[in-house]
Amino acid sequence: MASEVAIQRPRVVIIGAGFGGLSAAKALAGKPFGVTLVDRYNYHLFQPLLYQVATAALSPADIASPIRTVFRRQPNVDVILANVSGIDVARNQVIAEGRSIPFDYLIVATGAQQAYFGHADWAQHAPGLKTIDDATYLRRRILLAFEKAEIEPDHDERRRLLNFVVVGGGPTGVELAGAIAELAKRALASDFRNIDPRSARIVLVEAGPRILTQFDESLSSSALQALEQLGVEVRSGTEVTGCDDAGVSMGDERIESRTILWAAGVEASPASRWLGAESDRAGRAKVEPDLSLPGRPHIFVIGDTASCVDAEGKPLPGVAPVAKQQGYYVAHAIAARAAGKSVPAFRYRDYGTLATIGRSRAVAQIGRIKLSGFAAWLLWCFAHIYFLIGFRNRLLVMVNWAWSFATFQRGARLITGIVGARIRDVKPEAVAKSSVREEA
Amino acid sequence: MASEVAIQRPRVVIIGAGFGGLSAAKALAGKPFGVTLVDRYNYHLFQPLLYQVATAALSPADIASPIRTVFRRQPNVDVILANVSGIDVARNQVIAEGRSIPFDYLIVATGAQQAYFGHADWAQHAPGLKTIDDATYLRRRILLAFEKAEIEPDHDERRRLLNFVVVGGGPTGVELAGAIAELAKRALASDFRNIDPRSARIVLVEAGPRILTQFDESLSSSALQALEQLGVEVRSGTEVTGCDDAGVSMGDERIESRTILWAAGVEASPASRWLGAESDRAGRAKVEPDLSLPGRPHIFVIGDTASCVDAEGKPLPGVAPVAKQQGYYVAHAIAARAAGKSVPAFRYRDYGTLATIGRSRAVAQIGRIKLSGFAAWLLWCFAHIYFLIGFRNRLLVMVNWAWSFATFQRGARLITGIVGARIRDVKPEAVAKSSVREEA
Structure with missing residues (x-):
């Protein structure tokens, strides 16, 4: 059975099927990993057009894609619909609805939520x-x-x-x-x-x-x-x-x-609290140049959940291209690391x-x-x-x-x-x- | 102002913008009546395709049309979004959210709801x-x-x-x-x-x-x-x-x-209770051959709310064409009656x-x-x-x-x-x- 094969391969768990998580899972296609993608919704949402749903121009289904369908032809991806409530860093497990999902590598891509700055x-x-x-x-x-x-x-x-x-x-x-x-x-x-x-x-x-x-x-x-x-x-x-x-x-x-x-501001999802990680004012986890958590080289944080700066020290914006490039980068970093190779630091290309x-x-x-x-x-x-x-x-x-x-x-x-x-x-x-x- | 003109014209109030109500309001275009169309939703729903929304084939907006847009270019129609809770037959008023809507003619087209036959x-x-x-x-x-x-x-x-x-x-x-x-x-x-x-x-x-x-x-x-x-x-x-x-x-x-x-059965909306009308087993109001309520020639009941039979005495089915034809018929019956003319009985044409x-x-x-x-x-x-x-x-x-x-x-x-x-x-x-x- 597929699951027996999967046991022998290192497991990459990805939390969040936004731009970052989706890009990471896709970039792991054909690579020797089992991938578990966990999201609280059954669809990937194209957030840049969400305001058009709010103003009656588009239907929700026009800007949402069922996650399972995206990975239908990528057999190493297993999709779980569940609310994640924590990460057991010591045991390398994600906690979701009372269930533990073990990982060898973890990619945290849980995005951002509204911030009301103390109000x-x-x-x-x-x-x-x-x-x-x-x-x-x-x-x-x-x-x-x-x-x-x-x-x-x-x-x-x-x-x-x-x-x-x-x-x-x-x-x-x-x-x-x-x-x-x-x-x-x-x-x-x-x-x-x-x-x-x-x-x-x-x-x-x-x-x-x-x-x-x-x-x-x-x-x-x-x-x-x-x-x-x-x-x-x-x-x-x-x-x-x-x-x-x-x-x-x-x-x-x-x-x-x-x-x-x-529409005045966002803060990171509570993931850096789950990780017990150091975070910036917006709650984003501080990460190494390869987007891993300091001292946890097998745990990566990407997208709106990560606090990153560009070559000039300016913080990267909370936009889809950053998350996508980071997802792609981390997938390749994991593959390189598993093969005993090292990777250069992540660098954002602003198009x-x-x-x-x-x-x-x-x-x-x-x-x-x-x-x-x-x-x-x-x-x-x-x-x-x-x-x-x-x-x-x-x-x-x-x-x-x-x-x-x-x-x-x-x-x-x-x-x-x-x-x-x-x-x-x-x-x-x-x-x-x-x-x-x-x-x- | 438009409303002053409207006061001088007889007012037709239509409850329900389903197939029957919509068809009646459209057929009153250009006729010397003010029309008030009341519905609890802001859209007309194309019910025959609703099962495709339930089974993820279509989006809700694909089979719904905003009622106001349908009547945008028909200035004698006034659309009210409200839940009707009763009809004051003695005073010729529809009661909707604490408000009274007076009518000279009333068309009740409130449709049907699920029936569980005593369960x-x-x-x-x-x-x-x-x-x-x-x-x-x-x-x-x-x-x-x-x-x-x-x-x-x-x-x-x-x-x-x-x-x-x-x-x-x-x-x-x-x-x-x-x-x-x-x-x-x-x-x-x-x-x-x-x-x-x-x-x-x-x-x-x-x-x-x-x-x-x-x-x-x-x-x-x-x-x-x-x-x-x-x-x-x-x-x-x-x-x-x-x-x-x-x-x-x-x-x-x-x-x-x-x-x-x-999907085992429907019963009429509570409209015949509001009207104090005699109804059949499915709660549909019994009507005269011209679809008016017995003794109330200015009140009409159409579509799934009315109990009608065809020429052979068989009950008419609860389908869109019946409601649409009845809406059209009643609009013309009202116009004829206002002009002092009589109309032949309603006859359903089964296409x-x-x-x-x-x-x-x-x-x-x-x-x-x-x-x-x-x-x-x-x-x-x-x-x-x-x-x-x-x-x-x-x-x-x-x-x-x-x-x-x-x-x-x-x-x-x-x-x-x-x-x-x-x-x-x-x-x-x-x-x-x-x-x-x-x-x-």
Whole structure:
């Protein structure tokens, strides 16, 4: 049986089937290891397009690929659907739902979660966007705000329902704010009788001096201009000092709003606590130049869970290409080490950064090349289709985008999960969601 | 303002945006009425393909159309998202979430819900399939059964997890059983390492003497043969006497199973109770030949909520064409009545019945023409694409079907809504669903 063969081969356990874990498992194809890939979801999620699920442009299945299908033809990979709750470093075992999974090599690729910088109570009022369930939850909140406004007799409450605040001016915040503006001003524009969705106010709040700080200043300005043309108010240099169920406070100022979305920051998953590892301020484990844990050369930490710097000492960004390159690197490092060879330190190759603003504009920075506007947007579309996994998802995303581009419509405008509730009573708190859950 | 004009026009309130309600509202386009369409969901659902969402072939948004978008260019229609809880017949008002919606004419098109024939406690063990939330819930249960089996050490429990029982041999039951068989025997076949999904046992239980009783006997036999070729065990003439969380009892016999799906019958929504109307055994309101309520010529009941017979005295089936034709008829009857004219009695035109079994076979009965096999399946595909609403949904369903047909794969294999739970502990009862909810 396959399992008897597997016993004789060293076992690599990978926690997390995000960009890092998936890339590592794929790079171990045909290599003399048994691979166990553990994830709490049965699908790999293409996170860069998650904001399009939250804003009703794509369906969850369009950006998710069943992990088992990805590895169907790679017989050395065993997929386990389970919640990992700890790592027994002394015994070389991963603990998942009361079960112990032994490893010879371990790759920790558990990603990041929302961070509220000491304000955990804001989470229920300002949900973040990390999972499919987060995205359908945000979609429900955004669409319900318009529905509630349509039947709301009180003027002030109607105003509050039509105000949307996005906190955080990174790519996710910019993409969300742009997409909500287009939803309100185009897709929903003619659909209501008592309210004018075009009167919705969308505010993007950023604590730093400008949005998209990872881009060159000229591209930040292009993005700002594009957002303002879409009708988004951008408040940079403005720190949020409070979030509640009726609005956001920023020092003396306040914006009344029933829909606050959090895109202001992430922290690593609790993996470095499981490992008892030294971590940085964002909870990311400090690693050796080969991404192994200090003193544990057979345990690797990659992606958003690892604290890494580039050649100039600058921290690597929490983006998919870093995780993918690290997954690939670690798979080869393990193979080399098992063969008694050594490997050079991990080095990140930056092929560029992209962010989109609405349906036809984007900014792109590729080495010294800077692009903005429609050309950058085409590049953005191409790159995202290219990196999606599987022919079906590529095809469906293309079809959806072509249709939305031609019609200004959104195809996935469903409010789900409100069974039996009075629409006016549907409360954010009524819904379980991952950003606010306690760890098991 | 539009509302002042509306006050001067008689108001038609329609409860329910299913096939009947939607068809009535559309047929009132350009007529001198204000129309208020109330639904508890923000989308019209194409129910005939709901089983494909439950079996991971389509995404919810592929078969749902936002109601507001459908009526975007019909200015006399006002859409309200709300749960209706009653009708004040004396005051001509619909009660929805504490609000009163006055009407001059009322069309009740609230559809049907699962019926457990006096065994309400079976609902939690054998969920039915009427809503999008039902479908994603069934999808989760079906996919989780395989995931749990993969990590289950106990042989008997693994067997229980790989047994699927569908109760009810009508079109929904037949379509579900066929789709689960194909899922297990084709789409999932190579995806697991510890179990063989092809060993799954799928049993279809029907109390009557044969499946698909609405079809001619020869077509029932074709369907039976097609199901058996897919590996479905069909038990006709077998009555279910008990459902619990570990299986189904049928007299002395028992099938151990963790996944029981209910497709054995429906009853009308509580609308005839709201109306204080006389109803048949299935709770459907008895109506006049013009579909109005006896003694209330301005109140109409259509679709699955109405009890109607055809020219030979046979009850009309609970299918989309009946509801659509009734909606169209009632809209014209109201217009005629407002103009002081009378209308002939409603007469159902039966254009035929279709049911599909798996990916390339179906049965079709169109008047005296009987078709089965691949030709019937092509007709089934064509008819379902044709009757879907909106270019986008047609295109996406076609793309999905073409891809599934070519690859034998399922594109929407997502287990959602399990946030933070231990996979092995995810219990059916943990999830709210419409089939088992109490009315508000």
